[in-house]
Amino acid sequence: MSRSIRRSCHTTPSTPGYGxxxxxxxxxxxxxxxxVxxxxxxxxxxxxxxxxQHFVMLRDGAMATGCLFDRVLxxxxxxxxxxxxxxAHTAGRPSA
Structure with a gap:
């Protein structure tokens, strides 16, 4: 298991300070x-x-996936x- 994955697994509801x-x-x-x-x-x-909301969802997904996959891609x-x-937003098309 890579170091970045282990680090993300250490914070659980039972970890002191988690809340x-x-x-x-x-x-x-x-x-x-x-x-945004x-x-x-x-x-x-x-x-x-x-x-x-769509932008934040895209960013959250990119941040989560970036440590597990090819960061450049x-x-x-x-x-x-x-x-x-x-x-799409400036043209008035729905974003979702």
Whole structure:
């Protein structure tokens, strides 16, 4: 098992401090979602929230997969998805 995978497996609900780390992660996630929502709304107000949620989901998936697979491929795929998401959002097409 690789070092990065082992590190991610060490935090469980029984780990001391898990609740605090989980709460901080949730706060950071909501902050990031709000930041992306503001950006998407600056491009086009209608549909900004679903587009932001889609972006955060793509980013979370890329971050999780990046430590398990080819980082270069994941990065290229993520950037392509983000570019298409922004094109769809600014054109008024649904993002999900």
């Amino acid at each position: 605090r780390r989980f709460a901080r992660a949730g706060h950071r996630w909501l902050w990031f979602l709000g930041t 929502d503001t950006f998407m709304a600056s491009l086009r107000k209608t549909g900004a929230e679903p587009a932001a 994941i990065c290229a795929t993520f950037l392509g998805g983000v570019e298409e998401l922004i094109r």
